[in-house]
Amino acid sequence: MFERFTERAVNAVSEAQRLAKEMSCSEVIPEHLLLALVNEAKGVSLKLFRMYGITSELMYAEVCRYIKPALKVPENIPFSRSFKDILKHTLDLASKSGNTNILFEHLFLSIIMDKNSNIQLILKDFNFDIYTSKDILMKLVQRKIKRLEHPEAEEEDAKNSSFESVYEGEALAEVLDNAVSKLSAAGYEILGTEQIMASILETANPELINTINKYGLNAEVFEQKLAEQQSRQAEYEDKKIIFTPNAFLMMNSALQTAKELGSSVIKPEHIVLSILKNKKGIAYDIIKSLEINCTELSEDILKPIEKQMPEALTIMKLAKEEARRIGRNIVGTEMFLLGIISEGASVAFEVLNDLEITLKDARIVVENLVGYGNEYFDKEIVFTNRAKRVLEKAWFSAKKSGRQKIEAVDLLLAITSEPNSLAMKALEQLGVDAVEIRHGIQRNGWKV
Numbered sequence: 226m227f228e229r230f231t232e233r234a235v236n237a238v239s240e241a242q243r244l245a246k247e248m249s250c251s252e253v254i255p256e257h258l259l260l261a262l263v264n265e266a267k268g269v270s271l272k273l274f275r276m277y278g279i280t281s282e283l284m285y286a287e288v289c290r291y292i293k294p295a296l297k298v299p300e301n302i303p304f305s306r307s308f309k310d311i312l313k314h315t316l317d318l319a320s321k322s323g324n325t326n327i328l329f330e331h332l333f334l335s336i337i338m339d340k341n342s343n344i345q346l347i348l349k350d351f352n353f354d355i356y357t358s359k360d361i362l363m364k365l366v367q368r369k370i371k372r373l374e375h376p377e378a379e380e381e382d383a384k385n386s387s388f389e390s391v392y393e394g395e396a397l398a399e400v401l402d403n404a405v406s407k408l409s410a411a412g413y414e415i416l417g418t419e420q421i422m423a424s425i426l427e428t429a430n431p432e433l434i435n436t437i438n439k440y441g442l443n444a445e446v447f448e449q450k451l452a453e454q455q456s457r458q459a460e461y462e463d464k465k466i467i468f469t470p471n472a473f474l475m476m477n478s479a480l481q482t483a484k485e486l487g488s489s490v491i492k493p494e495h496i497v498l499s500i501l502k503n504k505k506g507i508a509y510d511i512i513k514s515l516e517i518n519c520t521e522l523s524e525d526i527l528k529p530i531e532k533q534m535p536e537a538l539t540i541m542k543l544a545k546e547e548a549r550r551i552g553r554n555i556v557g558t559e560m561f562l563l564g565i566i567s568e569g570a571s572v573a574f575e576v577l578n579d580l581e582i583t584l585k586d587a588r589i590v591v592e593n594l595v596g597y598g599n600e601y602f603d604k605e606i607v608f609t610n611r612a613k614r615v616l617e618k619a620w621f622s623a624k625k626s627g628r629q630k631i632e633a634v635d636l637l638l639a640i641t642s643e644p645n646s647l648a649m650k651a652l653e654q655l656g657v658d659a660v661e662i663r664h665g666i667q668r669n670g671w672k673v
Contacts, residue, residue: 229319231586233329237265238312245302251295252305255342260288262333267656269365270333277353287350291343307342311335322366326589334362365654366593399428400493417469418506421496423447429493436525437497440517450511471506475499484616486527487535487631489623494526536571537619537631540564545606547588551597557609558648559591561616561636571633576665580657590651611646615639626672634671637662 227235240261245253263284266274274280304312315335319327336344337355348355404424408416426434426444437443468476476491478499483491500508501519512519531538541556544564548556565573566584608616616631618639623631640648641659649659663673 229316229325230327231329231589232583233265233267233586234327234332237261237329237332240264241308242302246298248289248292249294249298250292250302251298253302253308254292254305255307255311255336255339255344256288256291256347258308258311258332259336259344259347260284262329262336265329267329268654269361270330271656273333273358273361277351279351279353283351284347287347291347307339310341311339314338318366322363328366328589330362330366334359334366397491397493400424400496403428415469416472418472418475418500418508419451419511421472421475422500422508422511423451425493425497432529433494433497433526437522439525440522441515442512442517446515447511450514451507469506471503475503475506478503481613484620484631485538485541486530487537487539487541489620489629489631494530498523498526535630536568536633537636539568540633540636543567547591548606551592551595553595553597554606555609556606557595557612558615558640558643558646559594559651561612561640562648562651563587563591565633565637568633572666572669572671573633573637576634576637576662576669577657579665580661582652582655582657586655587651590654591647594647594651611643615643615646615648618642634666634669638666638673 227238230238237258238261241257242253244257244260248257250257260281262270263274263279264281311332312335315327315331318331318334319325322331337348337353337358339345345355400421401424404416404420407420407423423444426437426442426447434443475496476499479491479495482498482502483489483495486495488495500506500512501523503509504513504519540561541564544556544560547560547563547567548554563584565571566577566582566587568574615636616639619631619635622635622638623629640646641662643649644659652658652662667673
């Protein structure tokens with residue numbers, strides 16, 4: 226039976242067994258479970274107890290009034306019949322609320338509704354409103370099996386970083402300087418994708434150049450194809466800026482790609498990946514004319530990046546897997562949270578682990594918050610605007626600290642700065658707040 230219980234629910238039952246032994250009882254009874262629930266309460270459950278002034282100490286004293294110690298305590302204390310009835314009722318409540326798992330709140334509901342023990346008398350002594358609490362808990366456990374829209378999907382667009390900060394550092398300096406030189410030589414004033422791509426083929430790191438060369442694209446071939454272009458019309462739409470519109474789009478996309486791959490700086494490989502993804506501009510037209518398989522080229526460029534296993538990249542991949550698991554093609558902040566826990570090796574994971582946040586319990590809370598999608602996930606995985614904003618803040622955090630990689634801690638800190646995000650709502654339901662997380666990060670030697 227207990228394989229269906231969340232860790233919090235299992236811990237509550239284990240605590241009830243411990244209390245029965247401590248109180249020298251011959252059986253584990255519902256009153257032990259009530260006290261265990263007070264001891265183990267977090268999030269909404271803790272707020273309910275606090276609302277009526279219930280503390281562990283006060284409840285212990287109250288429960289002792291209804292318990293008689295046994296003359297002989299068995300080594301393995303059994304569950305009483307009334308306790309077993311509570312567990313059976315808990316299973317029924319879970320089924321009716323659409324859950325395959327037994328939550329801590331299901332135990333709470335079952336306890337306060339029990340009329341065959343002293344529970345309601347004990348609660349009455351605290352003026353505990355059973356019916357109001359029942360309504361609150363029922364809403365919390367009621368699972369939405371299907372939900373068409375992601376709760377974060379309709380929020381405002383995330384703002385992109387200014388390009389002044391994007392250009393800082395050495396990763397792009399040589400590429401852009403060379404591209405500007407090519408621009409002047411061609412007699413143009415506005416930088417396009419073709420100058421940037423040509424510069425990458427000449428100045429990028431040897432590993433990237435060799436990868437691209439394997440597909441028959443090198444600096445000489447690109448320049449030959451570029452000379453055949455009759456106009457730059459593919460670079461323009463209806464406005465002129467320092468970049469051509471498509472180059473501007475490509476650079477914005479490269480910035481987002483860099484973030485998703487865990488980098489706090491744009492590198493030439495991020496630009497090439499963005500050209501291949503956006504399929505616009507002269508640079509892409511030349512690549513297409515050479516009949517290059519863009520998907521295979523993208524995968525080859527990604528391989529050395531993935532081998533380095535940046536924390537943020539690992540978390541992004543795990544977040545996407547979590548979204549697919551519940552039939553969604555949208556990644557919100559809650560999936561970032563699951564990704565951090567799934568990664569299991571970062572400082573951010575250690576902080577959450579110290580706060581007793583487990584993947585099993587976090588998944589259940591997230592599923593209740595976002596519901597299940599239509600289970601068709603062949604579409605491209607996209608981020609909600611709030612998720613993009615969190616990633617943006619993590620990017621700035623890494624950049625401010627002078628690190629070239631976004632760490633899991635940057636992501637977790639960024640999540641705590643978004644109090645209305647689904648990730649924070651999930652954490653609150655798990656009994657953790659932003660202050661506890663930030664203190665945990667500080668204890669691990671990070672500046673907050």
